[in-house]
Amino acid sequence: xKNQEQGxxxxxxxxxxxxxxxxxxxxxxxxxxxASKPAxxxxxxALEQFQxxxxxxxxxxxxxxxxxxxxxxxxxxxxxxxxxxxxxxxxRIDAASGRTDWRINAGAPLTAGVGSDGTTIAVGxxxxxxxxxxxDGKLRWKAQVSSEILSAPAVGQNLVIVRSVDNRIAAFDAExxxxxxxxxxxxxxxxxxxxxxxxxxxxxxxVAMPGGRLLALALTNxxxxxxxxxxxPRGTTELERIADLSGSPVVAGQDVCAVAYQGRVACxxxxxxxxxxGKELSSDVGLGLDERYVFAADxxxxxxxxxxxxxxxxxxxAKLANRGLSAPVVLGRAVAVGDNQGYIHFLSREDGAxxxxxxxxxxxxxxxxxxTSTRAIFQTKAGTVVAxxxx
Numbered sequence: 157x158k159n160q161e162q163g164x165x166x167x168x169x170x171x172x173x174x175x176x177x178x179x180x181x182x183x184x185x186x187x188x189x190x191a192s193k194p195a196x197x198x199x200x201x202a203l204e205q206f207q208x209x210x211x212x213x214x215x216x217x218x219x220x221x222x223x224x225x226x227x228x229x230x231x232x233x234x235x236x237x238x239x240x241x242x243x244x245x246x247x248r249i250d251a252a253s254g255r256t257d258w259r260i261n262a263g264a265p266l267t268a269g270v271g272s273d274g275t276t277i278a279v280g281x282x283x284x285x286x287x288x289x290x291x292d293g294k295l296r297w298k299a300q301v302s303s304e305i306l307s308a309p310a311v312g313q314n315l316v317i318v319r320s321v322d323n324r325i326a327a328f329d330a331e332x333x334x335x336x337x338x339x340x341x342x343x344x345x346x347x348x349x350x351x352x353x354x355x356x357x358x359x360x361x362x363v364a365m366p367g368g369r370l371l372a373l374a375l376t377n378x379x380x381x382x383x384x385x386x387x388x389p390r391g392t393t394e395l396e397r398i399a400d401l402s403g404s405p406v407v408a409g410q411d412v413c414a415v416a417y418q419g420r421v422a423c424x425x426x427x428x429x430x431x432x433x434g435k436e437l438s439s440d441v442g443l444g445l446d447e448r449y450v451f452a453a454d455x456x457x458x459x460x461x462x463x464x465x466x467x468x469x470x471x472x473x474a475k476l477a478n479r480g481l482s483a484p485v486v487l488g489r490a491v492a493v494g495d496n497q498g499y500i501h502f503l504s505r506e507d508g509a510x511x512x513x514x515x516x517x518x519x520x521x522x523x524x525x526x527x528t529s530t531r532a533i534f535q536t537k538a539g540t541v542v543a544x545x546x547x
């Protein structure tokens with residue numbers, strides 16, 4: 157691997173798995189993507205001056221608390237946004253007005269969240285504890301899983317599904333908390349310590365896995381429907397061979413798309429798993445899509461739009477190089493990405509031109525969730541939760 161690629165790779169947290177033990181390499185925050193990152197080897201691109209051509213307004217803003225060394229993603233459903241923080245804060249916010257309907261302490265420090273179908277709200281707590289709450293914020297049940305939870309639980313079809321860092325996927329009854337099934341896949345010797353997600357759609361759970369695998373599981377019993385390769389481990393060292401999926405799989409129509417670190421961005425038939433197309437790309441944050449394009453931000457800050465039909469590149473921009481971009485989210489006529497200095501950039505979905513920019517709290521923008529076609533909610537590492545409306 158080239159020196160520059162090695163430098164980029166070492167910014168990513170990894171965990172080393174051996175027989176009977178789980179150890180975190182180096183044990184320092186500089187290897188943890190959820191912790192504050194040191195100054196990058198390559199300086200971030202300067203913010204270009206441009207003529208703003210799209211109106212973006214802050215609909216509302218609030219603070220939920222720091223994410224510490226974890227990533228928290230709002231769950232937006234039925235007009236409510238459920239948000240969480242590392243200190244145990246869990247809140248329900250009216251997605252239209254920003255009014256806080258309730259705010260509680262979950263009773264333990266949190267490591268992942270939030271998943272919700274509007275009736276059940278699920279978060280991961282320290283020591284591998286899964287917590288489920290009612291829509292009014294009252295604890296419904298808690299369950300123990302086999303290891304730490306870093307990915308937001310998925311909630312749907314009367315199930316709460318969670319992936320733990322030992323690569324086990326467990327499904328629990330949303331009402332009672334009883335375990336319904338468990339699935340497991342082999343864990344590579346070295347994996348990213350990130351938050352690959354689970355997406356429930358129809359009768360399947362689509363699971364982003366280490367080793368570059370996208371897995372479709374039957375909701376009824378956890379049995380595999382199909383498994384496909386998004387990234388193929390390559391190289392001579394275990395570090396070079398990391399090819400883990402990033403973010404959550406995105407399902408739209410008959411497509412399910414995913415992206416891998418040191419792998420590809422690829423789309424598959426959601427029913428059969430048959431590959432539609434795949435293009436080389438390395439990302440540790442996930443992707444977004446609309447009816448025409450799949451949008452991906454790679455580890456060096458290049459944003460690319462791929463045709464959903466063929467995978468051909470529609471446009472690419474490196475104007476935000478080395479700015480630690482978040483997963484893209486479609487908002488109005490733009491695709492928005494946050495960066496590690498708290499800016500949110502709005503690029504034209506058609507050609508990647510800069511349309512607008514807005515600043516938040518100066519900390520890394522870690523998550524974005526669409527509310528409507530013209531509104532999205534963003535969350536930062538410092539705990540700001542902001543709803544932005546675009547034309």
